[in-house]
Amino acid sequence: MKIKHSKFKNTGLIFELLVKQIASDTLSNKESQAIKILRKYYSGNTSLVKEFKLYEFITKNQNVNQNKAEAILSTITEVSRKLNQTLLKKKKYELISEIKKHYNVDEFFGIQVPNYKALAALYCLLEAQNSNQLVNPKLLVDNKTTLLEHLTSASQTEKQVTDSLVEEYSKYDKDLKLLTFKILLEKFNDNYKDLLPEQKNILKEFITSVDSTPKLKNLVNKELTKIEEEVAKLSKKVKDPVISIKLNEVAKSIKSIGKKEKVSDIHLVNIMQYYDLVNELKSL
Numbered sequence: 001m002k003i004k005h006s007k008f009k010n011t012g013l014i015f016e017l018l019v020k021q022i023a024s025d026t027l028s029n030k031e032s033q034a035i036k037i038l039r040k041y042y043s044g045n046t047s048l049v050k051e052f053k054l055y056e057f058i059t060k061n062q063n064v065n066q067n068k069a070e071a072i073l074s075t076i077t078e079v080s081r082k083l084n085q086t087l088l089k090k091k092k093y094e095l096i097s098e099i100k101k102h103y104n105v106d107e108f109f110g111i112q113v114p115n116y117k118a119l120a121a122l123y124c125l126l127e128a129q130n131s132n133q134l135v136n137p138k139l140l141v142d143n144k145t146t147l148l149e150h151l152t153s154a155s156q157t158e159k160q161v162t163d164s165l166v167e168e169y170s171k172y173d174k175d176l177k178l179l180t181f182k183i184l185l186e187k188f189n190d191n192y193k194d195l196l197p198e199q200k201n202i203l204k205e206f207i208t209s210v211d212s213t214p215k216l217k218n219l220v221n222k223e224l225t226k227i228e229e230e231v232a233k234l235s236k237k238v239k240d241p242v243i244s245i246k247l248n249e250v251a252k253s254i255k256s257i258g259k260k261e262k263v264s265d266i267h268l269v270n271i272m273q274y275y276d277l278v279n280e281l282k283s284l
Contacts, residue, residue, distance in 0.1 A: 005120040012055025016113040033102040047088040069151035077129045121146035221256040227274045228254040234281040
């Protein structure tokens, strides 16, 4: 029996694709349905979440020795055998159906993700281990080799997030509290590698809140007022009159969040950019 990789059934890959989709939607100023899909299917204690944790364990473990790598693969395949495959199959079908409702499937699954090779190899290995039919031994060897190389390799991908906040907040991942932070870091990774203390503070509050809370809204509004005053004050020190006028326009455009309005990632994108603007003005 020959097993082929299926992107439609790979819970680890779909998670990464949803995260990428959220970043894309946000940068396009769209309401992201991918956030709702992620929270619906990747939280709780379902078979799908349990399987996803196996993929997550692979992607989060690198640079381990050979013995530990072997132990990781052995444990993962053992846990996979205990999952209710009927319920898992049902959840995967529902997940894909929901993705199809909101996105073009070809475009969605055409997005490139890091660790694709390892995610695909784990899918094939788990499918082979859980199959009642005879599987080509070469398939098992090839996929296991790919995973062992991934686990024991000392190299790191260029896109891997290196900011210390990843480690600081990794404990929140169980409740998807790290998700928003991961998304935001993807958006800022190229231009905001060194986050300012103010940016880290607002991100921390956003992570621990997950949903829009009065505390988060008050903090955001307080910071927006502070930024508005700071930009207006610093604009007076700019010698170029054209730039000074534009900065005054920016200050006037900064609006606080209304009582009935929720804090969204768009607000966070804006406030992060405002922080950076203030920082640049201070250095002039």
